[in-house]
Amino acid sequence: MSKRYPCKPVDITFFDTAPFRYVAEVVVKASAADVFSSFENADDWPRWAMPIQKVEWTAPQPFGIGTTRTVSMVGNLIGWEEFIAWERGREMAFCFTHASEDNIESFAERYQVEELDDNSCRVKWTMAMRPKGFSRYFLPVFSPVMHVGVKLMLRKFARLVEGRHCFSGRG
Numbered sequence: 790m791s792k793r794y795p796c797k798p799v800d801i802t803f804f805d806t807a808p809f810r811y812v813a814e815v816v817v818k819a820s821a822a823d824v825f826s827s828f829e830n831a832d833d834w835p836r837w838a839m840p841i842q843k844v845e846w847t848a849p850q851p852f853g854i855g856t857t858r859t860v861s862m863v864g865n866l867i868g869w870e871e872f873i874a875w876e877r878g879r880e881m882a883f884c885f886t887h888a889s890e891d892n893i894e895s896f897a898e899r900y901q902v903e904e905l906d907d908n909s910c911r912v913k914w915t916m917a918m919r920p921k922g923f924s925r926y927f928l929p930v931f932s933p934v935m936h937v938g939v940k941l942m943l944r945k946f947a948r949l950v951e952g953r954h955c956f957s958g959r960g
Contacts, residue, residue: 793887794887794889794891795887796887796888796894796895798886798895799917801873801899803897803917804882804897804915807895807918808919809917809918809929809932810915810916811916811935811936811938811939813942814912814913814914814943815911815943817909817911817947818909818951819950819951820907821878821904822877822878823950823953824902824910824950825881827950828881829850829852831843831846833949834860836949837945837946838942841861841862842861842862843860843861844858844859844860845858846858847859852875852877852881853875854872856871856872857870857871857872858883865889866888866890868888868896869885869886869887869888870883870884870885871884871886874899878902878904879901880900880901883897884897892920892921892923893918893919893921895917896918896919897918898915898917899913899915899917900912900913901913912943912947914939914943916935916939
């Protein structure tokens with residue numbers, strides 16, 4: 790069992806106040822329901838979010854505020870997450886409650902989905918964090934790479950969902 794270091798819990802305002810924020814937007818040629826089906830599928834996350842190796846939901850469906858999951862990432866980083874917003878088809882957000890490394894004060898992600906029509910929606914992804922320790926000096930150096938990485942991953946997410954949508958006979 791990995792050591793758990795507590796992270797400071799945050800609320801939705803953290804996405805406006807975090808010292809480090811990375812934002813990407815993409816139009817997905819699929820419905821908001823299709824987007825959320827992918828969000829709810831633990832096997833999809835490692836397919837588009839390169840650092841993620843495994844997602845394990847630790848709360849039963851239906852998912853909502855208070856739902857928990859554990860995410861294993863490259864470098865043996867584990868994040869224990871709790872959802873702080875959940876409105877299926879529109880928005881979900883989570884924050885770390887604990888991490889396996891003691892360099893994260895707060896970490897959260899928010900996914901906002903705006904249905905454009907029956908077969909397309911805009912997805913906005915915001916990753917927000919407040920590092921601690923050495924990471925406070927390390928993260929500013931890598932922020933340009935993080936900005937690009939978030940955009941690339943969200944485009945990969947769109948391709949994953951669109952590919953599934955296209956072959957479902959609804960596209």
